[in-house]
Amino acid sequence: MIARKIPKKKNIPDNYKTLADYIAAAKEPGEKLDRFWIANCNAGEKLEDLDLAVMEINAIRRMKPAIDDKSYHMIVSFRPGEKERLSDQDLKDVAESYARALGFGEHQYVAATHINTDNFHMHIAFNKVHPQTLKVHTPFNDYKIRDRMSRELEKKYGLFVDNGMSPENRNSQKLSSEARTFESHTWQESFQTHVLSHRDEILKKTAEAKNWQDLHQVLTDYDITLKKRGNGFVLLGPDGQGMKASALDRSMSKAALEKKLGAFKPPVKEQKAAPEKQARPKRRYKSRPTLRHPSVPPLWRKYLGTRKLTPTRSTLLRRTLSNWKLFLISEAWQDPLAMVMVMAHQELLHVLFDSPKGRTPNVPKAVAPALKAWRETASWAKSRSLTWLADTRFTGRGCRVDDQGNLAVPFRDANGHMQAIRLYAPDGKSTDIGDTHKGILTHLINRKESLTSGHVIFCSDYAEAVKIHDATRQPVVMVANPAKMNAAVDLFKRHHPKIKPIIVQSARQYSIHKIQNL
Numbered sequence: 261m262i263a264r265k266i267p268k269k270k271n272i273p274d275n276y277k278t279l280a281d282y283i284a285a286a287k288e289p290g291e292k293l294d295r296f297w298i299a300n301c302n303a304g305e306k307l308e309d310l311d312l313a314v315m316e317i318n319a320i321r322r323m324k325p326a327i328d329d330k331s332y333h334m335i336v337s338f339r340p341g342e343k344e345r346l347s348d349q350d351l352k353d354v355a356e357s358y359a360r361a362l363g364f365g366e367h368q369y370v371a372a373t374h375i376n377t378d379n380f381h382m383h384i385a386f387n388k389v390h391p392q393t394l395k396v397h398t399p400f401n402d403y404k405i406r407d408r409m410s411r412e413l414e415k416k417y418g419l420f421v422d423n424g425m426s427p428e429n430r431n432s433q434k435l436s437s438e439a440r441t442f443e444s445h446t447w448q449e450s451f452q453t454h455v456l457s458h459r460d461e462i463l464k465k466t467a468e469a470k471n472w473q474d475l476h477q478v479l480t481d482y483d484i485t486l487k488k489r490g491n492g493f494v495l496l497g498p499d500g501q502g503m504k505a506s507a508l509d510r511s512m513s514k515a516a517l518e519k520k521l522g523a524f525k526p527p528v529k530e531q532k533a534a535p536e537k538q539a540r541p542k543r544r545y546k547s548r549p550t551l552r553h554p555s556v557p558p559l560w561r562k563y564l565g566t567r568k569l570t571p572t573r574s575t576l577l578r579r580t581l582s583n584w585k586l587f588l589i590s591e592a593w594q595d596p597l598a599m600v601m602v603m604a605h606q607e608l609l610h611v612l613f614d615s616p617k618g619r620t621p622n623v624p625k626a627v628a629p630a631l632k633a634w635r636e637t638a639s640w641a642k643s644r645s646l647t648w649l650a651d652t653r654f655t656g657r658g659c660r661v662d663d664q665g666n667l668a669v670p671f672r673d674a675n676g677h678m679q680a681i682r683l684y685a686p687d688g689k690s691t692d693i694g695d696t697h698k699g700i701l702t703h704l705i706n707r708k709e710s711l712t713s714g715h716v717i718f719c720s721d722y723a724e725a726v727k728i729h730d731a732t733r734q735p736v737v738m739v740a741n742p743a744k745m746n747a748a749v750d751l752f753k754r755h756h757p758k759i760k761p762i763i764v765q766s767a768r769q770y771s772i773h774k775i776q777n778l
Contacts (some may be wrong), residue, residue, distance in 0.1 A: 261419055262340075263358065263406040266333040274331050275564050276321060276387065277314045280370045281384040284310055288725070294373040294380070295348060299356070300391065301368050317368050317387050323394050332386040332408070339420040343380040344706075346417060354413055355384050361409045362399045366390060367739035398722045427750065434484075436503060438469045446583035447550055447605055453547045455508060458482055463509055463542075469521070483541040488524060494519065513604065529702035549584055553677050563587045563648050592630040596680075599634065602627055603670065604678040623660045623668060635683065638691035643684060643723075645754050669722055671701035671740045673750055680740060684722060696740040700748050704733040713758035718749055719765060728764070 268274060286293040286308060296307045303313035310674050321330050336354065338346075355371045357366075368384040387444060410778070414421050439452035448567070455462070462482055480488055485496045486505065492514045493505035506513040518524060549556050550675040567581055583589050588605070592599035603623065623631065660668045668682040671694075679701055680694030705725055706722050715734045722743040729736045739748045749761045 261341070261414055262337045264335055264409050265406070266335060266336075268329050268331070268333075273331050276317055276331055276385070279331055279333060279385050280310060280314050280317075283370055283372045286374045287694065291374045294343075294375045295351060296370075296372040297352060297355075299352075299359070299369050299371065300366060313368075313370070319393050320368070320389050321387060324389050324396055327389075327396050330388045332362070332388050332399075334358070334384050334386075336382040336384070336410075338380045338382075340380075341569050342419050343375070345419070346462070346519050350417060351382065354417075355382065356415060358384065358406065358409055359386065361405050361420075362386070362402060363397050364388075364399075366392070367397070373375075398649065400428055401536075415508060436507065439501075439503065442501065442649070443550055447585040447588070448547045448583060451501035451545055451548055452507075454497070454543075455482070455484065455503060458543055459508060463511065466512065472521050472525040473528060475521065481542045483545040485527075487526075488514075493524075499545075499547075549586075551601065551623060553601055553604065554673075555601060555679075557736070559588070559591065559595070559598060560584070561590075589630065592627065593633050595754065599627070599630060600670075600678055600681055600694045602630075603668070605679060614716045623662050628663050631666075631668075631683075633694055635664065635666065635674060637692070638683075638690045638693075640685065640689040643688050643690040643721075667705055667722075669738070671696060671703050674701050674755075682722070692740075700744050700751055701740040702748055703738040704735065704739070705729045705738065710754070711735055711756045711759055713756075714760065715757075716752065716761050717761045718745060718752075718761055718763045719762070720745065721765070724765065760768070 273637050284296055298309060298313045301309075301313040301316055303309050325332060336358070347509045351373060352371075356365075359367065359369060362365075363658075364386045367386050367388070368391055369384055371382060371384045373380065373382045387396060389395060413419070413420070416516045434454075435450065435452055439450040442450045443453070444446075448467045450510070462478065462484075465478040465481075467476055471476060472756045476486060479495070480505065483498055487494055487496055493512070494502045495505050495508065495512075505517075508655070510516060514524075543775045549560055563581070563584060566587070581590070585605075588598050588602050592602050606627070612634065659670070661684070662668060665686050667685065669682045670678045671682065673679050679698065680692055682690055682696065684690045703722075714734070717725075717728050717732070717735060718730065718737045719741060720739050722738055725736045725738045728734070737748065739745050745763060749763065752759060753761065
């Protein structure tokens with residue numbers, strides 16, 4: 261996770277009501293409000309209490325009329341897929357942890373989580389005026405505090421570990437719009453990702469360069485070429501992708517390098533050496549998938565092999581196989597794992613998930629033709645009726661509906677990787693894409709509660725799983741293969757020792773179990 265402060269603009273007055281309304285309304289394009297709460301206010305904690313809470317906060321702030329900046333606004337950004345792993349209480353604990361660390365533990369604040377197409381993130385707006393002492397608190401070296409707390413929270417909740425926001429790597433956190441576009445269109449790592457992944461090594465070695473040729477040699481070791489472009493320098497990769505040199509670090513800007521090494525000198529072309537003696541980059545930029553998944557390597561090797569065999573004149577085929585994303589979509593027609601990975605990728609990109617209520621959450625159009633082929637050739641088995649589906653579309657998180665009204669339920673392994681998808685038709689039949697008998701695959705329905713303790717219900721039928729969850733609000737684990745029910749329970753018990761598992765086959769059986777144990 262990345263936590264950063266949003267600095268106050270000099271030409272805009274500090275208005276806490278405007279800031280709080282902005283957070284509550286999620287006004288940025290494509291955003292929507294996910295969760296909202298208020299802390300340390302007598303007015304209340306919910307969204308409907310906001311107006312009264314702002315009046316309370318402003319009453320405190322008016323006691324310090326000489327202070328112009330009385331708000332501390334910060335954003336905490338999470339990685340794709342982490343939203344479902346954090347409960348309401350977890351998110352409140354995250355905000356409270358930052359508050360205590362920054363010295364705002366007793367201060368009033370408004371917090372909310374927003375969802376958009378890029379990432380899941382949290383806004384926190386602290387009132388810097390203490391409600392009792394009226395002292396105005398401004399944290400010192402706050403970027404170090406946020407960085408330290410982020411690492412602690414990542415470890416506590418098992419989240420992806422980011423590089424941090426310290427000054428030495430602050431520039432490395434954000435890809436350019438061109439790099440983001442490349443990765444979203446191809447599902448392959450960009451050249452900028454390659455450069456930033458070796459950032460510390462590159463900067464350490466370039467700092468030791470005594471002249472331009474030393475610098476060029478360092479960059480060559482990482483498959484990077486430095487060139488002048490416009491009024492600055494750019495770093496170019498072997499495939500033509502590039503990034504501003506200053507985006508790596510300010511020490512790589514044109515002004516900084518020429519001040520240190522003198523006027524720019526291009527690399528000296530060496531005489532051609534024998535192939536076996538030619539220097540090769542130590543850290544080559546290799547195109548690789550952005551999705552880490554156990555089933556990627558064999559498909560990736562097939563993709564690379566197919567590209568080598570592509571005829572030069574076959575324009576249509578070359579366009580079809582021009583990137584990893586298009587290859588996966590083309591393979592999804594016949595390879596179940598390719599289909600699963602296409603849908604898993606869409607999950608990570610927040611395309612399949614978090615659709616606003618009232619909108620039918622369909623699968624992407626690019627997948628629809630392949631899904632149609634699977635529906636027509638698959639072996640459909642009888643399942644329990646799903647006539648209740650229309651009223652409970654949003655109950656099972658992670659489930660989408662295709663263009664024919666079939667429900668797509670993803671199954672994951674113990675590491676959280678999507679390995680199979682089960683389609684449920686409205687007429688009560690189902691079919692699987694992927695191998696649901698390989699390993700222990702489950703689908704968790706867990707809207708609000710965490711799995712740290714308490715009852716967790718295990719069953720093998722989706723219809724019954726949703727009915728039980730609707731009636732009890734308890735976490736429900738649907739096991740793809742009923743024969744592995746006990747193994748699934750043991751797996752969850754190992755990861756969550758304090759849970760109390762209950763194995764049932766129907767909502768009626770759960771009701772009987774509950775009555776017998778009252």
